[in-house]
Amino acid sequence: MAPHPVRSAMTAYLVRRLLFAGFVLWGAVTIVFLVLRSVPSDPARLILGADATEVEISQLRSQMGLDRPLVVQYGNYLADVARLDFGDSYRYHKGAIGLVVDRFPVTFQLAAVAMVIAVVLGVSLGVVAALRVNRLADRVVSVLALLSQSMPSFWIGIVLILVFARQLHLLPSGGHGGPDHLILPGVTLALPFLAILIRLTRSGLLDVVHENYIQTARAKGLPERVVIFSHAIRNALIPVVTVAGLEFGQLLGGAVIVETVFAWPGAGRLLSDSISARDYNVVLAAILLIAAGFVAINLVVDTLYGYLDPRVRLGR
């Protein structure tokens, strides 16, 4: 029996996306390699510290393969990465990848909370603004979007700490703990993302309500509520989902700042600390894991996109 046409088209679509994801990861790995090899500081010198002799340093360099040609180094590096062997952190004397993996769930928790806040609030406020276009509610929402996009995260974070932790004593100012610890960093991380989602949802919905099929839905005598929620929103959300996926990478990047402000013990804070300390093995592991997380989320988004838009799923 022939395979189900719709299902096999979907499978082909996912296989294409998976191959592409592999290509993106290889690109990220290569860029990180080139960047780390082009920074002036010498890893061997860093590991041994200021007291080391030149002989000791050159010994370690050859031990680490740093005296070999760049192509050979790149080959060894790819082999290491493929085995998920990023070497040890010289600060913690532990496997770099283990350090990052331990911290990653905490970052992911924060990013997920921010994503949920941004998507739920962003889409609902965007819908409200579109339905009340040019009226008070629309203007209020637009100002809100403008504010949350134009204020930098570190500043918002500090203001939120001052207001809700210092003055009102409602929420903890930082650290990792119960659900209440997630609120302030989650909101801070969500805000720029929220602004984008509000705008996209609003403009997407405003475009869609002028489509002919919306007129058809009205001509069928459907109540306006049904016209909007079962005919318009799904179409309006197609671009929103695409951008949401792309923006999730920004969210992981933003986590570096927000985790620092809120003393959140995640991979972002580990990354920024490791950069300051030039703990390159950890930097490498963290960047690659964040890139992998980004690619994974995009894969999920692409799948979702195929679900939302049958024209994509069926490979038209």
Place this chain on the structure above:
Amino acid sequence: MDGTAILPATGRPAPSRPLLSVQDLTVQFGTRAGTITAVDRVSLDVAEGETLAVLGETGSGKSALAQALMGLVPGPAGRVVSGRINYDGTDLLARPRSYTRRLCGTELAMVFQDPLSSLNPVLRVGVQIGELFRRRRGASRAEARRKAIELMERVGIPAAARRVDDYPHQFSGGMRQRVMIAMALALRPRLLIADEPTTALDVTVQAQIMQLLADLKAEHRMSLILISHDLGLVAGVADRVMLMYAGRVVETGELREVYQTLAHPYTRGLMASIPGLAGPRERLTPITGSPPDLLRLPSGCRFRPRCGFATEACRASQPDLLPVPTGPESHRAACHHAEEVVADGRSG
């Protein structure tokens, strides 16, 4: 149900009480450059079971008229400025918009010009058809699906039971329009408005769709307003015709009467530009000039700049829609020189 529903679909309807009666309907659209009067004091009647063809070029106001009848004039730019739309004894414009919305689908239905953009791309066609039963009749999901398949079979979609789960883009143009027709007729409306239902389709498919519409109209004993720019297409279907130019009705009457005795130069021009209707050996003569800019309408008669009969009188005043001299009362034209046009047509 009242007695009129049992009238044979092709029979002459009783003129006493039209199903739809529109008086002096005016629809305007605000644009950046100024206000456009897309429909200008248009009156029309449609009796039970009757087919009225509304004819005119692009921009003549046909579609805006249809939108107004369905309560679909896109606000806030567009609005119905004045007039009355009496449907089955109720003035729809005196009621809130939600009243018309409730009539849509059950009493009034519409088939649109471009079936691809008029169907929701992300919903299965079965869902889009079945939705009428679910939302308007409280049918269960399974029941709605079964009825959707039945309707798809009735409008001639092969393998309906399988195709019910397909998406609009998986259908051909003709099949998509059949889906649109199935949707429009799902709840057995008494008046169907078909806005250029075959314009986006291949010529061979056009005839099939027109035949389907005619069959369904007879079967459901519906009234039909058929909007078209094609005088030939409506010739076999319409009881009466109404020609529009720049938002105004220029000629109206029984189809046979109007086509035989052309009383408006615009109708004559349209007729002469159609192959076949112009006669086998006649040359096709297109109407010179282009449709008027609704923002800069000429003084007097709007057709004047393109008209061979135009005189000073046409510049001075806009002609009213009056009975054509020598014709029956129902045949009306808005031309200062109607008598001359008729006489010229007889001699030529």
